[in-house]
Amino acid sequence: MSFYLVQILNALSFSMLLMLTGLGLSVVLSLLNFVNLTHGSSFLLGAYVSIWWLGSGAPWWLAFPVAFLASALAGLVLERFPFRQFYTRTHLMQVLLTYGLSVIFADLMRWGFGAQIASPELPEILSGVIFVFDMPFPIYRLFIIVFGAVLALALWFVIDRTIWGAVVRACVTDRRFVETLGLDTKRIFTIVVAVAAGLGGLSGALGAGVLSAYPGLDEEQLILALIVVVVGGLGTFRGTVLSALLLGFTMTFTKVWIPEMSNVAALAIMALMLVIAPQGLVARKVRQV
């Protein structure tokens, strides 16, 4: 009994990591129709920044906002040049551009942070375990679950229930119409890209406590993020959350029963989804005219 309770907690914490990784990518892809393959770089940058921060002796909880800001700033600069010039180009051009950039960033980070694997020094308060009956479960993973849930709720609230969210959603539906209302959509896009990159950095900061940081993590995370987005479907917040949960639980429980197959399971789900529901778990309602 306690065995399965802990496995459910394991699945939840892994799902949260997947969701955080996928959110930023999904936001940019669905709002701007822009394929941003530098998302993995944002993740790794956030991971390195938080590890550096936690090692510096400054208040530990600031590591997460600092990682968010660092990646958001990088996103802001990138949006000005060269992303903006590519919004109207084809997806292939966007992929070539952002993939090239991600290779450059991987080299820059290897040069700046070194090729060695780095792990954060977690504060005392996050490094313990709780016991579910007699089975141990790390507090840090509980922290990820809670943090992820709060963040997801906050994002949902902002996008779905506030005027800012309404403006962003309106931009997606009809950008020109929003401009006739006197709103500067360029600026809105800049903010969205920066926030999405910041989310990538924040998930890197959170994930580093479980995954560590090393050259190559950027690519691994990018692939996971792409799978989450493909399974979840574009343009819906609920889709990303549901797909992260589906993938997280499937991969965790295949690890429990047939561990060799856990990666295969994730890819099989993606292939299956592409065949039976190419729009993803939650399809955006598109009004055909």
Add this chain to the structure above:
Amino acid sequence: MTMKDAITRRRLIAAGGATAFAGMLGAPLIAKAANGSLRIGMVTSLSGPFAGLGEAMRDGIVMALEEYGNEIAGRRIELIVEDDQAKPDEGVRKFRKLIGQDNVDIVSGVISSAVALAVRDVVTEAEALTFISAGSANALARDAASPLVFRPTKTNWMLGHTAGLWAAEKISKTGCLTIGADYAAGREYIGDFVETYTAQGGAVGQQLWAPLGTTDFGPLLTAIASVQPEFIYSFFAGSDAVRFLRQMKDYRLHEKVKVLGGGALFDQEDVIATVKDAALGGLNTCNQSPTAPASQAFSAAYLARRGVLPGEMGTAGYVTAQVIKAALERVGGDVAAKDQLKENLLALPVDTVFGPMSFDPRNNQAILDIYVNEITESADGPVNQVIHTYQGVQDPGPTA
């Protein structure tokens, strides 16, 4: 303004003249040096998953060559290092470049076994003197052995086998669980361990496999926590090893379950320097140890140079240079006499920082001392402390 311009122009002419003059003098000098010098090519992984390991290996060989004053057996040494990105096709391309374009006299390096297997035919066809520094798939010392390919490193069997002996004799013959990375190397380590361990009367319980690059070991660790084995034998390398050990600690299993592993699981530079006290109490069998008597002076020099005690790859780079030096000195630097070089190298053991190394004449595979290391606290942080040495371990070779 005009004055300044004039000076600049005059300087320019002077500089141009000096360059031309230096060129006239310099060119023949350089050409002469190239005739007498000897080129060593090294292919290692400077990007991709093994980037950290590759940098350590490169530093190891550079360090040794600097100690020799870049001269071996009276000949100047030129080192050319290439990156294989840990990809077989890229490795093949780089070996072809070194042999065909750069005309190197000796090729060396290689971390990934897949690369080592892929370049085997390239170096064999070219009849190039080859020293594989680290690629350790068993096949390299068996079916894929080649007359001019020397292997101054271990095979996976040598580590899995000795771990099996140690576990059966010193740890327990029951309550064993294995967990390994689900790819060729992991299967070899665990398979060879299980074979020896069961032959010694041990009984293996559950066997778990995790895909290469597993990010979350939580579900597997929860399974281990519910089985409560007496000890586990494990093989992971690089970031997988770091995550596995860190998460073992996250789940508080490191205090309850003894971990015995392949050397890479507790690599001094690659893993322990990162996971620190999460590695304490771990055991591993490895052909390298920073505390081995043969490694003492080297370990101190490496620590001074890189700020960290050497792991297997840094040491392997250094050992590669030591073996090449011995081979060249035994033929007076005449690298063209390949058969003589081989005969002389196989005839006598070489003193390396791994320990004494002799070569098996059947497959040019090194016969090595294998250390049982325990991770203990030291002044430099957690360190691989030698607690036992299996002397002269020899891979079964072509007969296996």
